Amino acid sequence: MTNLRTLLLSVVCLWTINANAQRYELRDDWKCIPASKMKDSGTVISAPDFVLNGWQPAVVPGTVLTTMLENKQVPDPFWGMNNKQIPDIFHTGRAYYTYWFVKDFEEKVGPGQEAWLHLRGVNYSCDVFLNGKKLNTKLHSGMFLRQTYNITGQLRKQGKNRLAVIVYPPDQVGNPNGGQGGDGTIARNVAHQYVAGWDWIQPVRDRNTGIWDKVTIEKTGKVNIKNPHVVTVVPGKRIPGSDQQPATIKVTAELENAGAIPQRGILQYTLDGNKVTRELTIQPHSTVEVKLPDLSLKNPKLWWPNGYGPQDLYDLKMQFTQAGKVSDTETLHVGVREIQAEWNTTTRSKQISVNGQKVFIKGGNWIISDAMLRFSDERYNAEVRFHRDMNLNLLRIWGGALTERPEFYEACDRYGILVMQDFWGSGDCNGRWIDPAKADDQWTRRKYPDDHNLFLESAADQIKMIRNFPSLAIWCGGNEITLPVDIMTPLRDSILPALDGTRWFVDYSNSDDMSFNALGGNGDGPYGIQPLTRFWNYRTWPFNSEIGSVGVGDHHSLERFLPETNRIAPEYSAETRREKVDSVWQYHKYIGYDGSIEPYGKATDMRDFGKKAQLVNFDQYRALMEGFSAHMWDWYTGVIIWKTQNPWTSLRGQMYDYYLDPNACLYGLHSGSEPLHVMYNPADTAVAIVNNTFKHQYDLMLVINAIDMKGNIKNLTQVFVEIGPSTTRKIIDINREIREMAQKEGMFLSLRLLNLDRKPVSDNLYWLPDAAGKYSGLQTMPDSKATATARIVSSGKVAVTLQNPANAPLAFFNRIALVDPSTKKRILPVFYDDNYVSVLPGESKTVLLEYSAQKGLAPVVSVEGWNLPEKLITIEDK
Template sequence: MKFLFTTFLLSLQFLCISTYAQNKYELNSGWKCSPIAKVKEDGSAISIPSYSLSSWIPAVVPGTVLTTMLENKQIPDPFFGMNNEKIPDIFKTGPDYYTYWFVKDFNETVKAGEQVWLHFRGVNYSFDIYLNGKKLNKKRHSGMFLRQSYNITSSLLKTGSNRLAVIVFPPDALGNANGGQGGDGTIAKNVAHQYVAGWDWIQPIRDRNTGIWDKVLIEKTGKINIKNPHIITLVPGQRKPDGAQKPATIKTTAELENPTDAPLKGVLQYVLDGKKISKEVTLKPKSTTEIALPDLKLENPKLWWPSGYGAQYLYNLKMQFLVNGTVSDEENINVGIREIQADWNSITRSKQISVNGQRVFIKGGNWIISDAMLRFTDARYDAEVRFHRDMNLNLLRIWGGALTERPEFYQACDKYGILVMQDFWGSGDCNGRWLDPMKKDDQWVRRNYPDDHGLFLESAADQIKMIRNYPSLAIWCGGNEITLPVDIMLPLRDTILPKLDGTRWFIDYSNSDDMSFNSLGGNGDGPYGIQPLKRFFEYKTWPFNSEIGSVGVGDYESLERFLPKENMIAPVYSEKTGKETVDSVWNYHKYIGYESYVGPYGKVKDLRDFGKKAQLINYDQYRSLMEGFSAHMWDWYTGVIIWKTQNPWTALRGQMYDYYLDPNACLYGLHNGSAPLHVMYNQADSTVMITNNTFKHQYDMMLNITAVDMNGKEKSLGQVFVEIGPSTARVILSIKNEIRELSKKEGMFLSLRLSTVKKEILSDNLYWLPDAEGAYSGLNKMPKADIDVQVRQSEKGKVEVTLSNPAKNPVAFFNRLALVDPKTKKRILPVFYDDNYVSVLPGEKKTVVMDYSQTAGELPLVSIDGWNVTEQFIPLK
């Protein structure tokens, strides 16, 4: 199925923030490939430009063998239905089946004084390289997370027509995908990602993502090449986002490579905010030298802050090396001036994170990977990180069973103000924390995975250098739910990180006592399924919970994208057995059950009805999750990280939007419950509370508490002026008796609002509460709400939709807005909404702004479909 998000052009925004100088370009098209079984010649012959490639097929680079096979229609889409079962698994075929040659012809010549470099940013798992008949590497390269660079100046042909040939071998340990977490666990013998052998949220990736999975680049320099520049920003004291700032200090180093046979003298310099810092150096021949530049004291700097707390200002730093006044090489780096601190909160007994001296309550999500088959794009990274900003989250944790994220991901996090906790590559499941009969090796053997500890440390050092300059990167983590082997962890913690970074907190593993003292027993994370709403408020979990989550099934429109028609069947819950009957394809896509939680909304009629009711549950689950943690910030908790907020394939669990970038109600429940200034209803004790996740004291706010029945009749439960200090949660009053009385018959709506003295709304929160039996009986009896919908295009790519509900109507409840194709009525993806699943009280109006990438052609329609509002499609004006 083709979706309109393929035309999404957000990648253009990244052209202005690339860390590459203009002397680099990517080899990302025109590749050809062939399985080794069809190739008799060796690399020396294949890499001669005259060698015929007529029988070879087009290859996807960056990409994997599977992405190439999919592009050439050799396999079905593994994300649809049961198609993944139709693709041969490498454990059964053997490695040769997915061992491929990749060839690229390119034009490049060398001028006098130039050096030409070939860079590989990621290959899985091992490979040999040939250029114009010559092998470039003396020893086969291994390791998914180790960049490789070659000076190819002398290997280029004078005609300018060159051929690069790369043979890529699968991981050494293929891993038996036997249904366990990481299959039989042996996938962790490699220095690579582990989820490819299958997990409880994904089926196995059949080629284990073998291929040239990340960028291949050509770089041209003068005689000196700048490598791995390192920028450290020091922001002493406690700062505020507004007003004049005391100075910040910029500390800078860079590696300078001199590949020539003679010593070279020159000047290393950079310019930031109009200030130039320079140093004259002499570089020995055939050497790489790290040079430290003098510190820059930057007056009145513009600081970088996490989302919700301040702006994300980025300076451009231009670094150059000059020989006799001529630029030999140049690198452009975006610099966010900020400082990360981590200290112990003795009340919660957990770490708390501060930025620029101000503690930040962490509201995070667990991120797996953008695409399970490693099809990464700037546009998709931008869209996904933007969704997390729109959820009012401020951190993403990169889970240890995946990979070190790509620079483009961090660029998006820098842009949107999302802090990052980066795990290294280990997991409790594969690396031996638990006794597991699904694993091939016992715990003692698995505790020593991977096989090559030296390769792990070399790869870690390289990846640290690759991403350490991004201001969003806040925390390093040794592994997921387990420490790395001691002879990896100690050198990493005590030597490599202090030398190569030294500015960020390193936590030994994701639920370590050093992060969150686990006085409650258990593994220190979870639970992962649906929970009673009051539990989020009254049950004290771990004080910095690295993994806790709930359900996440999309609606009918989402499900039909990857479920065959015959499997579009709603789960059926039995009160008698207490179990759900679930379609087999749903189980294959890792469905987590809604069980008895759908029943209170009435008997499910069909799948469309199930999807609509599931969204009510989704919204409530994630709103209450974040409200419950925020209600106890700084006394019970210093942070929470949701497991998980996105899926890299078409799974039926733990996601705020689906694989196709279509948001569900989870996203907007979080958007509401995570708002920086938020009024809320405590589901456990029926108090009204306010949380303030900003650095500002909020004064003179009017709190309005209103009960609304199913016919739209309103009753005031209180009106009072309130104030709240910065980074604080406080109880305002209890409405327990009023709620019990008003909701007992058929449930009710509870409207909570904070407004300024000018009656501008600061926080708006509407709850639907059950009757005395715990059922939402009134919702199924609600009269229809005939509302007025006005739409207009305010500017290119922006649409405003205003919903007006007449005074004597009932609440216009839970309206899902979308932009759709005028011919097919299918949703345009992605679209970013400033709110969705919105409700409008009688006599009021609400405006929603939609942001999308507008293309040439017919304008989309606006669709609206509510609980008691008839579906309609409205053309743009």
């Protein structure tokens, strides 16, 4: 191979609160006030006896806008046109959103102890005061630069302490003029760019000014462990589940001596019963990086991406001890694995391998969990779990947003989702294209941000924060553009090798280094509705970083943010080939379904539109992933969908809505991305199998059935097949059989792979149009005769069984939901092992769902299908 570039990758870790509770978060009971209402200085305000007259409760972590929303000073910007009612910082001036935040807390240190204040994220600049003293020597700036202060000498010996922080908005707030990133000047800051507006979000009015991430207190002895780094080396080609040759564990850490005399002690860690130590002395008021001896870990349990093997994690406990007493402890989670990136000369794109095994990338583009930075462990867990349920194995963190938080990576570690992390830049704001919406020309925008040193300092800090997670697989310079050369060169050639040195760095998201089209060059897309055959026939970019389509939810989802007067379905005109769309839908960035609803019959209202849109959603994303998988290792090494989630109530590119309610896109991907999958090519009417595992699959019975609208089943063929690992194989062409059956009113095509126990390992149902391309049979389909029962499996787990009698029509496209019986509203989030399911005549299907059980709430199950009116089912005890 030419241009071979193999980069091994590391591991793992998540900082957790020490077992002896030496680290805790300052979260509740913050207060705030606009800085314009305070004439006193920070030294005065931070005095514990200063009276906080007129101050109001504040949300920390949070932003000025989240605080104003909590205090009912602004309407919910996610509802209707409410965002237009909130004053924008471009028009009010920065002072309007400049705020003081104050927190009183009790803490004191004992003999030999040191206390540390950590601020993990402030946007954009701040001064920090404690008990009448300023902690920072100069104004702190940068959204992505953590702050740590030794506060041992500032803590009071008795009574409460007061922390006061004045937070200033970004230096350049940008004009939200409708461009991507508004007028682009938001990118002059080292911060996120979407807050000035994008094609999937309206502007965030305060630009997310505030203490947006965690504030914590840590107590240690004289020696503090900082930035531990764990790298795992896993040579050779490994097989999941087998006995493994040893892996090498390489560990370093920074040790800071906060005291005035040298400190001698032992740095050690334990992992899987192994103890590794080093004795050393740290000089006063200094920080040293310490390398511990390498550990050869015998028969390691390896970490694998979703669909390929388990996500085993080890606990690593690191301590610095002095004469048997612990000065500091850090607990990490270690995932043992190695990642390589090499050039595939057939596809002309990068190919990712994990533990020596090539992995076909099935990914999604992630923006951010919440547009207003309201993060939580529970929401991160839910969103990443949804991606696991889609059978995806990678998330790309888009460059117009954040370096994600450690809790996000912890969820990715848990669910086996690799991560491609962009740094902070975009072709839209940073000058790739001529754009009349931008304030500056391309030459000027190519120099953004204003402070290149701050960018590099922030990048180094964020690398240290997240480099240990096994899920982190790829660093990316920026979205659709390189960073300025004097940023990219030291980042690529100096900072990353020194602080990580294990991951592939791609210079930008659609770089030639990532993917090179046979026609020359790279790119991304297409976007929007595509004919299903196009996903199979059209050869796009061989490692496509962005390709996507629609994502409107059903009426339950739409009613959560559309006022009643705006619940109007888009109306398509065949003459103009355009849709007439309500203004609130447009404000929420609706992307057109064009004429794709029409073959199911013109939508009569919003509810009908949402119901038919789910059929389109499912088909689009199933076909997208099937088309790419069909050309695995021939045309493609990976695909990343634009995009899989929305941090705002947007009407495009989402597999679930902001409120964590899945739509049929999620389950179309769930089907099309199965590790072992049988599929139908609508372009050439062939049936194929894709095996996206490392195992050779033997003795699979392929069963192909055709079903008409009345439920009559015709077996087209059944044959034993086998397929090798990481392979796609065409099995049979069924053009003649289905052409005649589908001609009049369409038909259903059932494809199944059965194991030797006659259990389905892949079950795929297609609905095919009539000769005119319409789904005329679906429009006159007989009512379903299916019945449903639900029973409790265990606390928070329910099994729903759909039973369809023999000689009945197919029970088609049934949406299962968990509902509050008093409000009839869906309980969210709920995780389903499948949904939008269909049941053939004479068969049954069971769907397992999981949710967080609430005391005093006895939910019921809703079942509603294409040919089944909604039924509410009581859940029976097991």
